Amino acid sequence: MANKGLLLVLSGPSGVGKGTVKSAIVKNKVFPFEYSVSMTTRKPRPGEVNGKDYYFVTEKRFKEAINQGELLEYNRYVKHYYGTPVAPVKKMLDAGNDVLLEIDVNGARKVRGKMPDGVFIFLTPPDLHTLHLRLEHRRTESEDVIMGRIRQxxxxxxxxxxxxYAVVNDTVANAVDHIKAIVDAxxxxxxxxxxxxxxxxxxx
Amino acid sequence: MANKGLLLVLSGPSGVGKGTVKSAIVKNKVFPFEYSVSMTTRKPRPGEVNGKDYYFVTEKRFKEAINQGELLEYNRYVKHYYGTPVAPVKKMLDAGNDVLLEIDVNGARKVRGKMPDGVFIFLTPPDLHTLHLRLEHRRTESEDVIMGRIRQxxxxxxxxxxxxYAVVNDTVANAVDHIKAIVDAxxxxxxxxxxxxxxxxxxx
Structure with a gap:
């Protein structure tokens, strides 16, 4: 009778603090969730375990996984590929467990296409939220700064x-509280x- | 810059405990919300204040309110009419305040038609949630009891x-926690x- 688990996708602009918020959820055991283990072509570092830290694969295997549609999303950073295998995620969801993915906005867009039932949470920088305050006090900043911020x-x-959902990361504690409420709801x-x-x- | 308030509609089958849950939200100040004052044709009881406890009106005025579309929903209990005037609700929402309506399922259906952006929360009896347990232990109850419960x-x-949202009213505290999470989310x-x-x- 268990309901399917929730696929929670935590994303947002680069530098907004996705990793910090995720770590706080883990550390304070805010709600239980399963980890998705990523696939990568980079070499394991000392102590890293295949299947636990990452699935370490060759570039040939990684490209095969891409072509076979085995990845929810993938990306290339520097010289290596990183991706999220879809099969273990689906297995965890079917078993009624929630899965949290913390990924960049390009990855999130790809996941949305494949798993539209996911819960997509956009972490917003507090200065986006407070931009209106700056706009109301224009004299304190140059027109260029204001216009650049508006474009961004x-x-x-x-x-x-x-x-x-759009959660303002003003403080990590506030962001975590909102995410907990979203999961409960x-x-x-x-x-x-x-x-x-x-x-x-x-x-x- | 305030967002519009949420119209929270708390409903569910007769006897499920809507009033008790609402009272617990009020008593424990779980989240702030505004009250919608109902319109009625019944006479004020000693101490009741017009415009605070109810808008006390004549039956002629009430029917005019119906015909002019001034009511979100209305109902007749025994000999008197009770209804929810739409204008004050919209005013409170526009001011950024949440409004909680605790109404029966017929009223909720009417509100849904007029205010589709509302947040509609169905309070479910715990025995609906645990029905599957009973079904798995059929021997302990007669076939008639089981079939009657399934029809219901x-x-x-x-x-x-x-x-x-469907919130199980297993304990008032649990139901209130879920409703708080829904409002936050x-x-x-x-x-x-x-x-x-x-x-x-x-x-x-």
Whole structure:
């Protein structure tokens, strides 16, 4: 009777603090979730375990995984590929466990295409949220600074519109509280629980 | 820059404990919300204040309110009419305040038609949630009892499907926690906040 787990996708602009927020969720055991183990072509560092820290594969195997549609998303940083294998994620969700992916906005967009039922959380920089305050006090900043910030904000808002939630990372504690509430609420959303109720009453 | 408030509609089957849950939210100040004052044709009781406890009106005035579309929903209990005037609700929402309506499922359906952006929370009886346990232990109950419960559950599930959230009222404390999470999450949902961000970057 377990409902399927939630695929939680935590993303946002570079430097917004996604990693810090995720670490706080882990450290304070805010809610339980499973880790998705990434696939990479880089060599293991001392102490790293294959299948636990990463799936360490050759570039040939990685490209095969891309071509076979085995990856939810992938990216190349410096000389190496990094990607999220879809099979273990689906297995964890089917077992009723939530899975948290902390990825960049390009990765999140790809995941959205493949897993539209995911819960997409956009972490926003506090200065986007407080931009209106600056606009109301223009005299304290040059026109160039203001215009640059507006252009940047417009880009961020264009990305945000494809997400389900926008959480301001003003303090890590506040961001974590909002994410916890989102997870709790999504677990009782009708679209996620009604199939189980329906299955229940068909058992006659 | 304030976002519009949330219209929170708390409903569910008769006897599920809507009033108790609402009272616990009020008593423990779980989150702030405004009250919607109902309109009624019944006479004020000693101490009741017009415009605070109810808007006390004549039946003629009430029917006029119905015909003019001034009510979000209304109902007749025994000999008197009770309804929710729409104007004060919209005013409170526009001011950025959340409004909580605790109403029966017929009222909720009418509100849904008029205020589709509302947050509709269906309080479910714990025995609906635990019905599957009973079904798995059929020997302990007669076939008639089981079948009657299944028919009732089917009706409840048909109603539930038009709601956003289904909260099990197993304990009042649990139900209140879920409702708090729903309110927190809805306040950071992209569909509710993005217009404000957009307005912000148009101010150049």
């Amino acid at each position: 904000a417009r880009k961020e808002i264009l990305v945000m519109q494809d997400y389900d 999504e677990h009782v959303s009708v679209k996620r629980v009604i199939d189980n109720y329906r299955k229940m009453v068909r058992e006659d | 559950a089917r009706k409840e599930i048909l109603v539930m499907q038009d709601y956003d 809805e306040h950071v949902s992209v569909k509710r906040v993005i217009d404000n961000y957009r307005k912000m970057v148009r101010e150049d």
